[in-house]
Amino acid sequence: MTTSPSSEQPPRTRRGQAKAARRAELLEAAARLMAERGFAGVTLEDIGRAVGVSGPAMYRHFSSKTDLLDQMLVDISQRLHDGGAEVVGRDAEPAQTLRDLIGFHIDVLVTKPDLITVQDRDLTSMTAAANHQVRSLQRRYVEQWVDVLLALARDRGVDLTRAEARVRVHATFGLLNSSPRLPAFGADDLRSVLTTMAWSALLA
Incomplete structure (x- = not known):
């Protein structure tokens, strides 16, 4: 498997831990600003300013705004993939596994x-290599x-092809994934509604 741009060894020194924490803070600020304005509407300086980091200091963490986007989206894609693998690896019954994946x-x-x-x-604003990694x-x-x-489906005697699944x-x-665009709703209530809808959609 291709190595994620952020797949580094856990920082062992206090300085390394501080750098990792600052990187996470910058990625969070970047996600917030890009969600609001779009990739083209945000600069590295904007992101740094949001967390009190000077423009030049941003280049200690990212070589460019595109590099930051690459790392951000590979990170979240890797998190989803690895989290899904962990759920499947529990070897629960298929119905429970599907509920856990949804959750x-x-x-x-x-x-x-x-x-x-x-x-x-x-x-589409990522580099070709990172885009390929995310899609994979x-x-x-x-x-x-x-x-x-x-x-x-097999457990329930339902004839379902892989293509339809x-x-x-x-x-x-x-x-x-449309949930960020939904009207404001409490987190617990949103989880409940989305869980019910996802289960119904998968088994409709």
């Missing part, structure tokens, strides 16, 4: 809505869901 995905949506917005809108991670994440949905998963992601 995991919704947790990411509720806690990282800005990242989901940027990923949905600004994928996304495809493998989808197939994790497809495998579980097919297993559940994939369409159902993609359609469900479209439903879930």
